[in-house]
Amino acid sequence: MSRPADDPPAPADLAGVFRVATVRRTGETVRYVGDPLVPPDAVDRELRSTFAQHGYDVRLERQRPAGEAGQSLPGLGPQYVLVAEPTDDGGIPWLNVALLLATIGSTLYVGASGWYYIPVMEAPLRIFEAWPFAVAMLGVLGIHELGHYAAARYHGVDVTLPYFIPFPSLLGTMGAVINIRGRIPSRRALFDIGVAGPLAGLVATAVVTVIGLSLDPIAVPERVLNGGAEYAFRFHDPLLMQALQGLVDALGIGTDYGPNEAVHPVVFAGWAGMFFTFLNLLPVGQLDGGHIVRAIVGRRQETIAAAVPGALFALAGFLYLTREAPPIGFGVWTLWAFWGLFATGLAYAGPARPTVDERLDGGRVALGVVTFVLGVACFTPVPFEIVAAA
Template identity: 50%
Template sequence: MMSAPSPEDRPAPETLSSVFHVYEVRERGERLLYFGEPLANQQRIMEAVWPAFREAGYEVHLTRQTGEFVLVAEPRSVGEDAIPWTNVALFVATVLSTLFVGAQWYYVRDPLSTAIVSAIPFTLAVMGVLGTHELGHYVMSRYHDVDASLPYFIPFPTIVGTMGAVIRMRGQIPDREALFDIGVAGPIAGLLATVVVSAVGLMLPPVAVPEWVLAAQSTVEVEFGYPPLLHAIAWQLDAPLVYDDPTKVINPVVIGGWVGMFITFLNLIPVGQLDGGHILRAMVGPAQERIAPLVPTALFALAGYLFFVRDVGQVVGIWVLWGIMAAIVSAFGSARPIDDSPLDGRRVAIGIVTFVIGALCFTPVPIQIVGP
């Protein structure tokens, strides 16, 4: 966290006069409101005034209040001011939900019993890849002095016990370099954790399917579609992903690696505030807004192909849902850094490699459920 800036340090109205004519300054608590008339477009104003406010310890944005233009300055805070109880509660809830779901992957008959501890490796795998991804964003945000929250885990009794994790960006992005670094840090960190988790899981022994599961009429079979990256890791380790023996299934830790790859691909979809949107916006600038509308179209086309050509009805809903989400986040637009100068060639190359690796995490049919 940072200490509150002193009122004496606030930018003087005359220092803003080249782009914003200030006729009144008000204080509302720790916030400063500069009422005035803009003398340039919003991007130019922010480029001119943001450095002065940042140096004085404020975040600033231009808005309108009751018909007047206002520069609203709020004290910057990088880090947490107190124990983040919401983050802690969600983390604990997600640990419990992944333990509960993971116990079923280990064929624990009563997941509410102490036998649930057998699912700890699964929970560590899933929480590890998700947490590493989000901590990559958080660490790089701190490096660039951009205010961001700690990860918020999302507990949900899905097939893996969670809907992922997110961090909340509370500060403005200073330039394309920061936008790129923050955006790419999550997928890269998460991929490293995913490769490690996948390799460990493939080296662990398979799980035996109990007789009571094989005999139950209500038993369903879950078939995972493994992406090329997971196949490559399995090939390198000479480890099977599927067993011929129906009484053996892959160790659930591998599912943690599968989760990491699936989440990586989804996050690298190049629209809006997704990681891929940040990376592409930093790489190509405003041209990203012309590319973004193509993404939901591609996802809807994929859903149509799977439904009409492949006749894989179950998975269609996943890509229709993500097509809708991509359209929504695309409509909200991407992040706009204060300094929109072009990105350097080294980072562009890293971005291209990241998208290529992300493509290796893609599988058109990620999961299917075969009924009893």
């Protein structure tokens, strides 16, 4: 995946930015051991173009502990290393492509059979009638992940393209992820990468939701109404969905629903965007919320993260005690119990650790608070439940 690189920059090419004590080469990776002559978080930004001209990506890593406020400790020798690796050649990422195609297939299938009430087994080619649902779902998830990707590339952090996760049930997918392969140079970079995904995804979610609420409803076929189903899913709207419904009604572009009609499936893509956004903003581990809180409060993030599993388990217990048992034997409390276990593992693994652990500026702190407020607007304690069919 790497193109042939030229000879790496000479130590003299880094003059004024990084003082090189020694150069080490392992295969195609070149390490310049030394100390910055500018603030550490500015090093890779200052030298990015220099290394790019030679066909290399570069990142700064610390190899010795820092003193107070990130200052160098005298007498310990060089404390940093510039790591240069050949630039990705932009070859076809076959795994990403395969997962994307599989997720397109699963969302088309679920959308057609579950939300458009199309008998896919009888008319397989009608699966493509569900393209609005698939485009909306993958658009919301993809824009969220591309927000992370763009912010990471801006800060010179090595990151993969999104990996979509196919899941042929309910929504057709379990989301998408990217893999951050390089070190994160600073708290500012960590914050920008963490916050870019939820904000970009929420913009896409709002657009998709408004479009969906303005589309004509779907007629539920008689075979479904009289099909003898024992149970059904009932979805509950978070505050953001309710606010967008009010906006659509105020603009006069909403639609009315008859007794045998259902909301357009595109709306469920918006609902999923809100649900995934809230989960991603849990302030624990490597989730987006964990990145944002780690950037804002530093190492105290681990204390906050430790409380998250307890809160989720408490919510699960409350719902278990206060809500009626569903017809198939397990309720929404199991969702939060599962996320309590998952959050426990994330908290144990710990958060991302930026190379330079400097204090975040006030503007980014304010933006982080706004992002969490939007995340709360995407929350409902009972996002869905299983009920006896009417």
